[in-house]
Each structure stands twice: as structure tokens, then as C-alpha cells.
Amino acid sequence: MSLLITNIGELTTNNEETDYARLHDAAVVLEGETIAWVGSAAQAPAADERVDADGCAVLPGWVDSHTHMVFAGDRTAEFEARLAGKPYAAGGINVTVAATRAATDEQLRATLARLVAEARAGGTTTIETKTGYGLTVADETRSARLAAEVVEEVTFLGAHVVPQGTDREAFLTSVTGPMLDAVAPFISAVDVFCESGAFDAAETERVLTAARSRGFATHVHGNQLGHGPGVRLAVEYGSLSVDHLGFLSEEDVAALAATWRPDHPTRGTVATILPACDLSTRMPLAPARRLADAGVVIALASNCNPGTSYTSSMDFCVATAVLQMGLSVEEAVRAATLGGAIALDRDRSRPGRPRVGALVVGARADVQLLDAPSATHLAYRPGMPLTRSVWRAGQRLR
Numbered sequence: 176m177s178l179l180i181t182n183i184g185e186l187t188t189n190n191e192e193t194d195y196a197r198l199h200d201a202a203v204v205l206e207g208e209t210i211a212w213v214g215s216a217a218q219a220p221a222a223d224e225r226v227d228a229d230g231c232a233v234l235p236g237w238v239d240s241h242t243h244m245v246f247a248g249d250r251t252a253e254f255e256a257r258l259a260g261k262p263y264a265a266g267g268i269n270v271t272v273a274a275t276r277a278a279t280d281e282q283l284r285a286t287l288a289r290l291v292a293e294a295r296a297g298g299t300t301t302i303e304t305k306t307g308y309g310l311t312v313a314d315e316t317r318s319a320r321l322a323a324e325v326v327e328e329v330t331f332l333g334a335h336v337v338p339q340g341t342d343r344e345a346f347l348t349s350v351t352g353p354m355l356d357a358v359a360p361f362i363s364a365v366d367v368f369c370e371s372g373a374f375d376a377a378e379t380e381r382v383l384t385a386a387r388s389r390g391f392a393t394h395v396h397g398n399q400l401g402h403g404p405g406v407r408l409a410v411e412y413g414s415l416s417v418d419h420l421g422f423l424s425e426e427d428v429a430a431l432a433a434t435w436r437p438d439h440p441t442r443g444t445v446a447t448i449l450p451a452c453d454l455s456t457r458m459p460l461a462p463a464r465r466l467a468d469a470g471v472v473i474a475l476a477s478n479c480n481p482g483t484s485y486t487s488s489m490d491f492c493v494a495t496a497v498l499q500m501g502l503s504v505e506e507a508v509r510a511a512t513l514g515g516a517i518a519l520d521r522d523r524s525r526p527g528r529p530r531v532g533a534l535v536v537g538a539r540a541d542v543q544l545l546d547a548p549s550a551t552h553l554a555y556r557p558g559m560p561l562t563r564s565v566w567r568a569g570q571r572l573r
């Protein structure tokens with residue numbers, strides 16, 4: 176079954192080969208799960224079905240490369256305390272750990288389904304989600320298994336915090352051994368919260384080493400609450416991304432930039448910025464402009480979780496990145512699509528892992544149509560419901 180979306184006023188393709196140029200008076204053809212044709216509306220081939228975009232903007236579906244959606248419970252009281260001036264601290268995670276352990280599979284599934292549905296309705300077609308609210312072998316395995324039922328990228332975040340009442344050394348031994356082995360069938364990457372109140376540099380290295388020795392890609396939560404070793408270690412260990420980044424030294428920015436120079440031997444480390452979290456925790460916004468000017472590839476993600484960022488709205492993240500972090504609309508949209516795909520190592524097609532984040536021939540047919548003539552309206556009309564239609568793998572979701 177093929178579908179022609181035509182009369183597109185502005186088409187964001189993220190096609191590197193055409194210098195990321197946006198097309199006007201454009202059309203795309205979806206064939207089954209895949210993008211089959213992209214070009215000028217006047218030259219579009221016939222298809223089984225046709226959608227008229229009425230001159231509106233079409234973009235790749237959002238790629239949300241950082242969320243924590245497997246949880247139970249509520250942290251409104253902690254949020255209210257923050258509004259009254261109490262700073263965010265990693266310890267709050269234990270409240271969600273207790274609620275998550277007490278929840279049934281069906282309760283966790285229901286929350287996950289609700290959050291995934293919200294994200295999809297907002298144009299998100301690729302979701303990464305992390306474990307990290309179970310923190311025993313059984314609870315982390317359950318979180319990974321339930322996540323894998325509904326999202327395509329599951330990341331093991333056993334090293335989120337040392338749970339209350341647990342011996343630190345015994346916990347780390349489990350996270351880097353039996354716990355990691357138990358979740359392995361459900362995950363594609365490993366993450367670690369490198370921060371005071373969570374895990375220090377030596378502990379972070381243990382987690383990254385264990386992941387690497389089993390062939391898993393890694394991510395690091397780093398430099399969120401203060402300056403620290405997160406960025407340095409992510410770069411040293413070749414992590415796919417380092418996320419948060421509210422506190423960066425000149426050396427941190429230079430180290431990240433060096434990974435994107437053509438002479439760098441491996442794939443670079445993406446800087447994932449999480450503006451909704453920065454705002455909700457009342458922490459400094461990550462220096463996105465500085466990172467972009469230094470040549471660092473940026474991903475923009477929601478960090479949807481009950482503690483620091485209870486939203487999956489990528490539209491909100493894009494608007495904030497433009498209005499408050501100094502990115503252009505093009506940069507912010509690219510970070511929320513192609514940037515996320517690069518952070519998940521999904522910007523090229525591999526068996527069982529189709530390319531996402533770009534509207535180019537061969538990529539997965541993940542498409543959003545806005546109720547607006549250009550992507551600029553995401554920042555120009557912040558907070559407005561601009562998602563008109565969404566297709567994921569060729570299936571219409573709304």
C-alpha cells in the first residue's frame with residue numbers, strides 16, 4: 176500500500192546529501208513502512224492513497240532519545256517543594272523506586288501506554304526509555320521487559336541511585352554483573368547517573384566498562400547538578416551521548432567538539448539537551464548555542480519522568496530551545512529528529528533497526544504534518560496544538 180502526501184508547503188528532510196535543504200511545494204511517498212520517494216509535488220508519482228497537506232509543513236516524526244517512562248507514583252509534593260525553593264536532589268528517585276516496586280505489571284503497563292500515547296499524539300515516532308526505578312535484579316528486569324513491549328529502544332539505568340537500605344558496593348557489583356546480565360535480552364544500551372548524590376567517576380567507569388565488555392552502547396547522565404566528570408568520561412568511553420549538561424567547562428565543550436572532527440577515530444558523542452528538565456528543576460539551561468558553535472552534534476529530548484520533567488512534549492522542547500537557548504528553528508528541529516537518531520545510533524539502516532529521523536528514501540516512514548505553514552510556527556506559536564497528523568512506520572496514528 177502506498178500513500179502520497181502532497182502539496183507540502185515546507186518539507187524538512189534532514190538529507191545530508193542535499194545540505195539539509197528544506198523543500199517547498201514538495202511531496203513524499205510512503206510505501207508500506209518505508210519512505211519510497213521525496214521530491215517536488217509536480218513530479219510526484221501516483222500512489223494508492225493521497226493526502227493533501229494544504230501547504231502545511233511536514234517533518235520527520237520526533238525522535239525522543241531520553242525518557243524514563245517505566246514508573247509508578249507521583250512527585251507533585253517534591254515539585255511543590257522545589258517551587259518553594261528546595262533544590263532538586265538525586266534522592267527523590269527513591270520515592271519513585273518504592274512506588275514502582277509496589278506496582279503490579281498491569282499498573283506499570285497502563286502508565287507506559289498512557290505516556291507513549293501522549294508522546295505519539297504529539298508527533299513522537301521513536302521513543303527511548305530507561306529502567307532505573309526498580310533497582311533490584313527482578314524489578315529492573317521487569318521494567319526492561321515491560322518497556323520493550325512498547326518502545327523500540329530500552330536503556331538499562333541500574334546505576335540511577337543506590338537504593339535506600341542497600342550496601343553501595345554490593346549494589347554496584349550487582350549492577351555491573353547479575354543485574355546487567357538479567358536485563359541484557361531487553362536492552363540496547365546502558366546509562367549511568369554520574370553526579371554527586373548518585374555515582375562518582377570511579378563508579379561510573381565501572382558501569383561503562385561492564386557495559387562495554389558486553390558489547391552495549393552507553394549513555395551518561397552528566398553535568399546536571401554541577402560541574403563534574405560526566406562529559407569527560409562519556410567522551411573517554413565513546414558513549415553515544417552525554418545528557419543534561421547544565422554545567423560545562425571550556426574543556427568539556429572542547430572534548431565533545433573533538434569527537435565530531437573528521438580525524439576522530441570513532442563516532443562522536445552527542446550532547447543531549449533536556450530543556451523541560453532544566454526548567455522544571457529550575458537549573459541553568461544547557462549552553463546549546465555554545466555547543467552548536469563548537470561543532471557538537473546536539474539531540475533534544477523530553478526526559479519525560481515523574482521527578483524532573485513530567486512532559487513528553489517535543490514541541491515544547493523545540494520552542495524552548497529556540498526561544499531561550501539560542502538555537503535556530505532548523506537547529507532545534509534537527510536536534511529533535513536527526514540528533515536523537517544519532518544519539519540512538521539509528522541514523523542509518525541496519526537489519527532490524529531501520530533508519531529514523533530523516534525523510535529520505537529507505538528510512539522508516541515516520542512523518543508528522545503540522546497545522547502550520549512552516550516549522551517556525553513551533554516557536555512562533557508556542558504551546559499551540561500544531562500536530563495535525565502522524566504516521567509511524569507508514570501507519571497513521573492520528
Ligand SMILES: N=CN[C@@H](CCC(=O)O)C(=O)O
Binds near residue numbers: 267268399478
Ligand atoms: N537525573 C537523573 N535521572 C532523571 C530524574 C530522575 C528522577 O528524579 O526521578 C533525570 O534524567 O532527570
Ligand SMILES: [Zn+2]
Binds near residue numbers: 241242243396478
Ligand atoms: Zn534522565
